[in-house]
Amino acid sequence: MNPMIRKELRQRMRERRGWLLPSLYLLVLGAAVTFAYFVTTADRGRSNIQGSTVGVALFLTLAYSQLALLLLLAPIFSAGSITIEKEQRTLAGLLTSLLTSAQIWWGKFVSSLLFVLLLLVTSLPVLSMAFAFGGIGPWEIFSATVTTVLILGCMSAIGLYCSSAFQRSVHATAVSYATVIAITVVTSIVFFVRVSIYESAHHLATHGWYDIPLNIRAPMYVNPFFFLTASFAPPKQLYPAWITCAGVFIALGALAVALTLRNLRRRGDL
Amino acid sequence: MIDVEQIRKSFNGKRALDGFTLHVGAGELFGLVGPNGAGKTTLMKTLSTLLPIDSGTAQIGGLSVTTQAREVKRLIGYLPDQPGVYQDMSVREFLEFFADAFQLTGARNRAAVGRALERSGLAERSRDSVEQLSFGMKQRLVLAKTLLHDPKVLLLDEPATGLDPIARIELREQLKELQGEGITILISSHILSDLEDICTQIALIGEGRNARDTEGHSVIQLRAPQARVRIYEIELLGDSVPAVNILDSVAGARLLESGADRMLVEITGTDEQVAALLRALVVGGTDVLRFDHRALGLEERYRLAFQGRRP
Numbered sequence: 001m002n003p004m005i006r007k008e009l010r011q012r013m014r015e016r017r018g019w020l021l022p023s024l025y026l027l028v029l030g031a032a033v034t035f036a037y038f039v040t041t042a043d044r045g046r047s048n049i050q051g052s053t054v055g056v057a058l059f060l061t062l063a064y065s066q067l068a069l070l071l072l073l074a075p076i077f078s079a080g081s082i083t084i085e086k087e088q089r090t091l092a093g094l095l096t097s098l099l100t101s102a103q104i105w106w107g108k109f110v111s112s113l114l115f116v117l118l119l120l121v122t123s124l125p126v127l128s129m130a131f132a133f134g135g136i137g138p139w140e141i142f143s144a145t146v147t148t149v150l151i152l153g154c155m156s157a158i159g160l161y162c163s164s165a166f167q168r169s170v171h172a173t174a175v176s177y178a179t180v181i182a183i184t185v186v187t188s189i190v191f192f193v194r195v196s197i198y199e200s201a202h203h204l205a206t207h208g209w210y211d212i213p214l215n216i217r218a219p220m221y222v223n224p225f226f227f228l229t230a231s232f233a234p235p236k237q238l239y240p241a242w243i244t245c246a247g248v249f250i251a252l253g254a255l256a257v258a259l260t261l262r263n264l265r266r267r268g269d270l
Numbered sequence: 271m272i273d274v275e276q277i278r279k280s281f282n283g284k285r286a287l288d289g290f291t292l293h294v295g296a297g298e299l300f301g302l303v304g305p306n307g308a309g310k311t312t313l314m315k316t317l318s319t320l321l322p323i324d325s326g327t328a329q330i331g332g333l334s335v336t337t338q339a340r341e342v343k344r345l346i347g348y349l350p351d352q353p354g355v356y357q358d359m360s361v362r363e364f365l366e367f368f369a370d371a372f373q374l375t376g377a378r379n380r381a382a383v384g385r386a387l388e389r390s391g392l393a394e395r396s397r398d399s400v401e402q403l404s405f406g407m408k409q410r411l412v413l414a415k416t417l418l419h420d421p422k423v424l425l426l427d428e429p430a431t432g433l434d435p436i437a438r439i440e441l442r443e444q445l446k447e448l449q450g451e452g453i454t455i456l457i458s459s460h461i462l463s464d465l466e467d468i469c470t471q472i473a474l475i476g477e478g479r480n481a482r483d484t485e486g487h488s489v490i491q492l493r494a495p496q497a498r499v500r501i502y503e504i505e506l507l508g509d510s511v512p513a514v515n516i517l518d519s520v521a522g523a524r525l526l527e528s529g530a531d532r533m534l535v536e537i538t539g540t541d542e543q544v545a546a547l548l549r550a551l552v553v554g555g556t557d558v559l560r561f562d563h564r565a566l567g568l569e570e571r572y573r574l575a576f577q578g579r580r581p
Contacts, residue, residue, distance in 0.1 A: 003370035089354030
């Protein structure tokens with residue numbers, strides 16, 4: 001086993017946030033799902049409620065809330081990962097050992113991603129509630145989970161890049177959060193503003209996703225919530241939206257990995 | 271064992287190393303001194319494979335630190351100027367992790383950790399958290415970690431900084447022991463008395479280049495007599511200005527320092543030339559109160575080499 005992974009996991013689980021964050025995460029997720037349940041059932045008479053309607057509502061609430069929470073938590077684990085070695089002056093010791101830059105990166109990446117995956121796993125009991133109501137099948141759960149893991153893998157890689165590029169954790173974390181905001185909020189705003197301008201310029205209303213020109217749609221392919229939405233399509237309709245998003249996120253993640261390894265190999269900023 | 275030839279390294283256009291050259295033989299305990307910003311840490315980082323060089327060559331044990339970095343890492347143990355520790359690990363976990371990082375597995379790992387605990391004197395505190403150790407103990411732990419993989423060369427950047435006198439003495443003793451085991455040690459330090467006590471030779475570095483002392487040496491031989499160049503301290507009755515003028519006429523004599531009634535003179539040559547200097551002073555009408563041969567200590571050589579160069 002890569003010594004970095006063992007060290008990172010050992011250190012993470014000793015931190016207070018090792019148990020505090022999963023607890024808070026479950027509390028917030030539970031509250032969101034409970035809220036969704038009451039909102040879904042409040043409008044209708046008790047006799048008219050379809051179990052599948054509640055199940056779908058709970059599942060969608062869970063999937064989006066989970067993604068939002070994990071996007072907020074991922075930078076905490078990844079962005080401070082390399083900067084902490086710089087701050088406590090241990091990076092030189094790692095880089096002059098026989099560990100390669102790739103092993104150091106992999107250890108940091110796996111440990112931050114595993115912690116995020118631990119949070120995903122802890123939400124399974126909440127997910128089982130939605131499953132019990134019906135309306136969703138294994139495919140939806142599978143595709144949503146794979147998509148969430150892909151997004152979080154990419155965000156962890158970006159967080160690690162920030163961590164390799166900055167000297168202090170606070171700066172790396174701030175830039176990681178700025179990236180999260182850029183790909184979620186900024187892309188949405190740009191998309192909706194451009195759609196409005198396009199519709200008023202052409203005096204038409206766009207009804208389908210593919211009615212919108214590609215150059216206007218493009219920013220949404222980097223939006224994690226759009227990527228998650230695309231994953232709810234049946235398997236035969238994953239192309240082009242889901243596949244494009246997956247390609248974009250994998251490319252972004254790969255770029256972040258390459259830049260992080262370059263920064264680690266440069267080593268001059270210890 | 272360590273061969274550095276005309277090494278250059280710049281940061282954002284500023285030269286940190288500017289043609290520095292150094293040769294350290296196997297088994298030597300070699301000092302490196304220079305003012306702050308002279309390039310000592312950059313040199314250490316370069317030799318430890320942490321920094322690429324712009325030009326020149328740097329080899330350890332015949333291996334290039336730039337193109338054979340992995341092989342060089344097996345040979346060296348590097349102690350940075352401000353070494354860090356993982357505060358939340360136990361002493362044993364800390365050593366085990368670095369033994370793993372040096373690919374020591376199974377029995378070799380256990381043996382290396384046991385030896386390191388013994389060497390650092392921390393065997394009884396192996397279960398304690400690193401955080402609980404004193405600064406001196408942490409420094410011992412980091413040095414023990416540096417020795418885990420039995421390096422042939424130790425690169426120590428200011429290892430005594432922040433240590434109390436007892437810990438400094440212990441460190442000096444440990445370094446002498448390591449040299450006795452055949453390990454080549456390159457150590458940079460501002461504590462010149464420590465270096466003078468343990469080093470075989472000391473290189474002077476200033477502004478990234480080989481600096482020279484008043485005798486023209488860029489490497490000071492501490493364990494060999496300085497034969498041809500001698501320093502004399504001359505105390506005079508009255509003003510030293512006429513004596514300074516007389517010095518110019520004496521072959522091989524050079525003024526190093528002068529005060530109101532005192533001069534420090536370097537003379538290169540034989541005993542006859544020393545006698546000629548004294549005679550010239552007396553014949554020239556100078557009242558000489560004292561004419562003493564002085565063996566310059568490292569501190570004084572350092573001061574004379576670098577005075578006025580402090581950044």
